[in-house]
Amino acid sequence: MAVPGSSQETEPTMAIAKPLLPEAQLGPAEKLLDLVLSSSAHLWHNRPGIEVNGTWQPRPKKGQPRPKGARDVDPGLHVAAAVRIYEKLLEIYRLNVDLKAHFASYALMETDWRDLKVACAALMLVQARSGQPVKEDDGSVAFYDDDLRQIGEAMLLFYEKKSARMMTPKAVLRVAQLLETKEIAALNRKAGFGDPASKKPPLGRWKRAAQKWLAMRENNPAMLKGLVKAGFKETIKDLTRKCGYKPASQAYFEILGWKQKQAEGGHRTVGLGTLKLDKQERFDGLSEAEVCEAIETQRLSYKDVVGRLPKDLGLTPAIMAAVFPSLSDRDLRILTPTLEELGLMADPEIRARWEQAIGTSTDQRSLNIAKNVRSKALREKLVEAADVAARSAVSEATKDVDVRVMFLIDKSGSMQGAIEQSKEALSKILAGFPLEKLHIATFDTMGTVLRPKAATRAAVQHMLKGINAEGGTVHAAGVRALASELTLPPEARLVVIVVGDEAGEAGDQFARSFRDAGFAVSAMAMLVSVAGQGARGNTVRTCASFMRVPFSEVNVSQFDDPYQVTRVLKALLDAPVAVGAAPQQGWVERVMRTKLLELKVA
Numbered sequence: 001m002a003v004p005g006s007s008q009e010t011e012p013t014m015a016i017a018k019p020l021l022p023e024a025q026l027g028p029a030e031k032l033l034d035l036v037l038s039s040s041a042h043l044w045h046n047r048p049g050i051e052v053n054g055t056w057q058p059r060p061k062k063g064q065p066r067p068k069g070a071r072d073v074d075p076g077l078h079v080a081a082a083v084r085i086y087e088k089l090l091e092i093y094r095l096n097v098d099l100k101a102h103f104a105s106y107a108l109m110e111t112d113w114r115d116l117k118v119a120c121a122a123l124m125l126v127q128a129r130s131g132q133p134v135k136e137d138d139g140s141v142a143f144y145d146d147d148l149r150q151i152g153e154a155m156l157l158f159y160e161k162k163s164a165r166m167m168t169p170k171a172v173l174r175v176a177q178l179l180e181t182k183e184i185a186a187l188n189r190k191a192g193f194g195d196p197a198s199k200k201p202p203l204g205r206w207k208r209a210a211q212k213w214l215a216m217r218e219n220n221p222a223m224l225k226g227l228v229k230a231g232f233k234e235t236i237k238d239l240t241r242k243c244g245y246k247p248a249s250q251a252y253f254e255i256l257g258w259k260q261k262q263a264e265g266g267h268r269t270v271g272l273g274t275l276k277l278d279k280q281e282r283f284d285g286l287s288e289a290e291v292c293e294a295i296e297t298q299r300l301s302y303k304d305v306v307g308r309l310p311k312d313l314g315l316t317p318a319i320m321a322a323v324f325p326s327l328s329d330r331d332l333r334i335l336t337p338t339l340e341e342l343g344l345m346a347d348p349e350i351r352a353r354w355e356q357a358i359g360t361s362t363d364q365r366s367l368n369i370a371k372n373v374r375s376k377a378l379r380e381k382l383v384e385a386a387d388v389a390a391r392s393a394v395s396e397a398t399k400d401v402d403v404r405v406m407f408l409i410d411k412s413g414s415m416q417g418a419i420e421q422s423k424e425a426l427s428k429i430l431a432g433f434p435l436e437k438l439h440i441a442t443f444d445t446m447g448t449v450l451r452p453k454a455a456t457r458a459a460v461q462h463m464l465k466g467i468n469a470e471g472g473t474v475h476a477a478g479v480r481a482l483a484s485e486l487t488l489p490p491e492a493r494l495v496v497i498v499v500g501d502e503a504g505e506a507g508d509q510f511a512r513s514f515r516d517a518g519f520a521v522s523a524m525a526m527l528v529s530v531a532g533q534g535a536r537g538n539t540v541r542t543c544a545s546f547m548r549v550p551f552s553e554v555n556v557s558q559f560d561d562p563y564q565v566t567r568v569l570k571a572l573l574d575a576p577v578a579v580g581a582a583p584q585q586g587w588v589e590r591v592m593r594t595k596l597l598e599l600k601v602a
Helices: 028-038 079-095 097-110 114-126 149-157 169-180 182-190 206-218 221-229 233-243 251-256 288-298 302-306 317-326 329-334 336-341 348-358 366-372 376-397 419-432 457-464 475-483 507-517 539-547 556-560 564-573 587-593
Strands: 049-052 055-058 071-073 133-135 141-144 403-410 438-443 447-450 493-500 521-528 551-555
Touching (some): 028 079, 028 097, 079 182, 097 149, 114 206, 149 206, 169 182, 336 348, 336 376, 366 376, 376 419, 403 419, 419 493, 419 564, 438 475, 475 539, 493 564, 521 539
Parallel strands (some): 403 438
Antiparallel strands (some): 049 055
């Protein structure tokens, strides 16, 4: 948690504001935070969508209105989002190569953001620091530069039994797909990572790393069989073709159920003999009891089973019950509508296992799943899973220090049209905070203290229900309202998060209100909510600059993504150094403390 120094020891000077740095002068720390707070959580989408102002959205169902200017997007990589995140990674690399290297290691080892791992690995595999010799004037080699491409290789090759940090076969393949995208290839050539005259996209060491990845699985048949069982058979075939991997024995093809034929050049020597193909036959002609027996004896997974079921049988309650032990907590949450439809939620053991899965949620996808269940009790439990994810994120970000959070919600007339979006975002995040450490006030020209009845989404929605946008804008009014009844422990660190359009009084006046109230602010954040083409102010940013405390911001639209909610919460509560502020411990320092991944030599 970033803890300010001077603002707690001396009063801030209110005469002259320290100017905010323009975008061109932002440092790598600020740009790294911007990447986390403003980038889409997903680059790949498995369903048709539309692009609206560069943002991916699900394609409207028949009869639903289509947003103006929307462009159809096929399933697969959303190029606009990929370019945005890759450009930001490139800029961080340009400003601080060491930070980018540590962030790549951090992305793999400390986050569950799969597409970020792909983008980081892609950049590290092609960037220019690849162990080149540095020569003396006489031409002799003085030393060798750091080989940072090894970090990209290590990201692909990292293995830890049962770890969720490893890159899946799909992720390894997506690294190449990302680098082959013409827009990404153009960025890499412009950055000097490839021959500008070459027609082929720069892939760096991807091919070598992918071949090592496949060799490791071939040399450990149980690992390869496990991936096939998990549904990655066709992905591994595609990966084999793309990187030109040459298996050492025909057992590789047998496990994949992959019949071979001689190439036109006649150079193939492996897999051309009689293969004992390990094929997954369909369940056509089998009874329900026989399918269940096959599931139990062969320990088949859900993905294994659903693709092999005949249409006349389908997924029955008995078959689902047989495959149930193979489901992960995440699978259970996603499959809630299916479990309900099959009547399995009435089974005590299945219900108990499902409720256990609710308690391990790390994202808020369950809010979308809740829309597809009929039972009110199940919907409430799924909403509870979203609350659990928010609480987990807050707990992780504040585990080392006593953090108190002050939310100031703008309900002035300028928020007309934006207040509902603010309420929706707040309902997703406020339930994550312990009530004794959460302090909320709305403001126009007068401040009003709010208190949720419980630390739940439902209680937050009830608390915000009657708020309407009207009146003038004085941020300090919210501070004064809380000051009349709030005393913070001296060891506590106060994070102030303002929700609104930032239009209001001068920043020095807002800063003065904290000093007058006796609040020592440790960090400030802005959840930007602007109606339509409404104007954006700078009250909060200027206030943070006056107080010389860390400042970060995020658009409330980021909370529409259920996977982004927890990431944003962690980043807001553990922000890096404010623009122009003295160095302080925070999230970026945690990134820099992450040990660089090393390429293990077999």
